[in-house]
Amino acid sequence: MPWLELSLIARAEQQPRVEEALDDLGAISITLQDADAETPDEQAIFEPGVGELPLWPTITLNALFEAGTDRRGLTEALSELLPWLEPDQLNFRDVADEDWERAWMDQFKPMPFGKRLWIYPWNIEPPEDDSVVVRLDPGLAFGSGTHPTTALCLEWLDGLNLAGKRVIDFGCGSGILAIAALKLGAGSAIGVDNDPQALTASADNAERNDVADRLALFLPEDFAGEPADVFVANILAGPLGDLAPTFAAAAKPGAPFAISGILQGQQDELLARYAEWFEALRVDTREDWVRISGHRRA
Numbered sequence: 001m002p003w004l005e006l007s008l009i010a011r012a013e014q015q016p017r018v019e020e021a022l023d024d025l026g027a028i029s030i031t032l033q034d035a036d037a038e039t040p041d042e043q044a045i046f047e048p049g050v051g052e053l054p055l056w057p058t059i060t061l062n063a064l065f066e067a068g069t070d071r072r073g074l075t076e077a078l079s080e081l082l083p084w085l086e087p088d089q090l091n092f093r094d095v096a097d098e099d100w101e102r103a104w105m106d107q108f109k110p111m112p113f114g115k116r117l118w119i120y121p122w123n124i125e126p127p128e129d130d131s132v133v134v135r136l137d138p139g140l141a142f143g144s145g146t147h148p149t150t151a152l153c154l155e156w157l158d159g160l161n162l163a164g165k166r167v168i169d170f171g172c173g174s175g176i177l178a179i180a181a182l183k184l185g186a187g188s189a190i191g192v193d194n195d196p197q198a199l200t201a202s203a204d205n206a207e208r209n210d211v212a213d214r215l216a217l218f219l220p221e222d223f224a225g226e227p228a229d230v231f232v233a234n235i236l237a238g239p240l241g242d243l244a245p246t247f248a249a250a251a252k253p254g255a256p257f258a259i260s261g262i263l264q265g266q267q268d269e270l271l272a273r274y275a276e277w278f279e280a281l282r283v284d285t286r287e288d289w290v291r292i293s294g295h296r297r298a
């Protein structure tokens with residue numbers, strides 16, 4: 001089940017706000033349809049941003065998220081952004097791969113993060129200079145650097161001294177954070193994801209960046225072992241709350257840690273929960289998104 005589709009019907013005047021909320025929550029693709037359409041011609045799919053806005057009175061919005069996205073977390077986050085929404089308006093289904101899902105990759109350009117780090121699409125040759133470059137094909141996994149939460153985590157990694165460190169990236173998606181850590185000097189990294197397709201994408205990207213021998217990849221149920229020197233997790237607020245004890249066990253005393261995937265407004269509950277195991281907590285934001293960072297208590 002490579003993708004999770006979330007569909008909901010909105011009135012025409014609600015559509016821009018719903019679309020913005022779905023986008024903020026990390027939807028990889030959003031398409032629109034006339035909710036009252038009866039014939040196949042009338043059911044044509046409309047891609048926002050292409051052509052004119054539809055004038056239908058009621059609109060079905062179909063948003064695609066990566067497989068493994070937490071449905072409950074998504075429902076909660078959407079209810080916060082759109083308080084008028086009833087949870088039973090939301091329909092989830094698993095959908096298969098299709099080529100059009102990669103169309104967004106045309107938007108994928110070289111991007112700088114922090115002082116040294118660059119993310120390059122795999123098919124663009126980087127210049128030969130001192131910058132630290134990760135060459136990436138996210139494939140069908142989340143994590144190209146274009147999402148604010150990924151950017152927050154990349155900038156945080158860029159600001160650390162990672163020389164020789166062992167890093168855990170929980171919810172690794174394309175492997176972008178783990179591979180960036182390795183390119184920034186980490187000695188080894190562990191990527192964990194509950195979507196097997198993400199682990200495949202991470203392995204392919206590690207090969208592409210000549211770090212495969214230093215990156216170990218696990219499903220959550222297979223993940224155990226020595227706590228790490230540095231811990232990063234970019235998932236949604238719901239699972240971040242649930243997984244706090246697991247993360248605490250996976251970070252050495254004193255280890256720098258960062259979590260993201262948190263919407264503005266969701267941070268206070270997580271700060272309270274994480275304070276049991278982590279200290280020197282701080283909050284940084286980008287657009288509507290939050291990163292919490294700090295250190296594992298000694």
Ligand SMILES: C[S@@+](CC[C@H](N)C(=O)[O-])C[C@H]1O[C@@H](n2cnc3c(N)ncnc32)[C@H](O)[C@@H]1O
Pocket residue numbers: 026066067068069070141142143144145149150153169170171172173174175176177192193194195198220234235236239261
């Ligand atoms: C928002 S993406 C982050 C990808 C990448 N690390 C980045 O920063 O761009 C979250 C990833 O976490 C994975 N995920 C979600 N819930 C998880 C869980 N409970 N355990 C492990 N992985 C999870 C998803 O499959 C997805 O690949």
